[in-house]
Amino acid sequence: MxxxxxxxxxxxxxxxxxxxxxxxxxxxxxxxxxxxxxxxxxxxxxxxxxxxxxxxxxxxxxxxxxxxxxxxxxxxxTSPEQKPQTEEKKTRRKKDINKNFKLLSFGEEAEEDEEEVMEVNRKFSGRSKSTHDLLNDPKLSAEPAVQSEMNKRKQSESSLSGDEDAEHTSHNTSEQLDQIRKKLKSDRSNVLHTTEENKTESSQQEDKNKKVENQQMVEGW
The missing domain is CATH 2.40.100.10 (Cyclophilin-like)
Structure with a gap:
């Protein structure tokens, strides 16, 4: 040594x-x-x-x-491995001890509260508990007070997609209006052209009729 x-x-x-x-x-x-x-x-x-x-x-x-x-x-x-075993046994003994609420003046209420706590612990063992799980209060809101970053991103993405859809629809409607205006202009020009042709034909027919009448008058003389 x-x-x-x-x-x-x-x-x-x-x-x-x-x-x-x-x-x-x-x-x-x-x-x-x-x-x-x-x-x-x-x-x-x-x-x-x-x-x-x-x-x-x-x-x-x-x-x-x-x-x-x-x-x-x-x-x-004693080795350090044996010490925690004795401590675990003590804690188990404490858990196994039954509480006698009959000695208290409010023993029935305390016993009911103890049963509710035990039932809640069995129900939610292994996961975290909140006031929504423990209390049946209608004033409590199930929605989180602070939105997470993921929810904010999703909302921003949805708003952006909605703006893009609105721009796309407005662009399509403007194109449709332009097409309708062009069609109306073309139809109007065609109508004006046909009316002018009809006018010229009618004026030519009137001139012919006048010439025929004049010839008949000359022959009658």
């Missing part, structure tokens, strides 16, 4: 596989590895080390067995 001075033993210890005169009269020998465990020590000797003879990968001792204990009066310490 390593120490930094006289009568000062630390928690660091060495496994020596051969003679180590540099450790003589400096550190304390407190145990010896025997039996088949020597083969495990040889595996530790094959581990990779750096320039200062420190292992590159940490070697772990999983368990040890003391064959001869020279201090039988020392009580071993």
């Amino acid at each position: 390593a120490n930094s001075g006289r009568d000062d033993n630390g928690s660091q210890f060495f496994f020596t596989l051969a003679a180590a005169p540099e450790l003589q009269n400096k550190h304390t020998i407190f145990a010896k590895v025997t039996g088949e465990t020597v083969f495990n020590m040889l595996k530790l000797e094959d581990a990779l080390v750096d320039q200062e003879d420190k292992p590159l990968y940490a070697q772990k001792i999983i368990k040890t067995e003391i064959l001869y204990n020279p201090f039988p009066d020392i009580v071993p310490r």
Whole structure:
């Protein structure tokens, strides 16, 4: 066991596989590895080390067995794994204790409240609870007070799409109006052209009739 001075033993210890005169009269020998465990020590000797003879990968001792204990009066310490188990047992015992509400003056009301709380805990166990789940108050609104960013984005996208649709429909209506105006103009020009042709034909017919009448009058004379 390593120490930094006289009568000062630390928690660091060495496994020596051969003679180590540099450790003589400096550190304390407190145990010896025997039996088949020597083969495990040889595996530790094959581990990779750096320039200062420190292992590159940490070697772990999983368990040890003391064959001869020279201090039988020392009580071993409890491992940290056993402590939480005892605490869990205590908490379980506390939960298993039944509450006696008959000793209270308002025992019936307290018992009813306790039953409601237990029922709510069973119903909503494993997920978060809100006032909407616990209270039946009609004044509470189910809508969130603050809208999330996703809802705001969706609303903005829907408004943009609505504006685009409105622009598209207005563009289509303007095109339709232009087409109707052009058609009306063309129909009007055709009507005017036909009326002018009819006028010219009627005037020509009148001239012919006048000429015929004049010829008849001349022949009568």
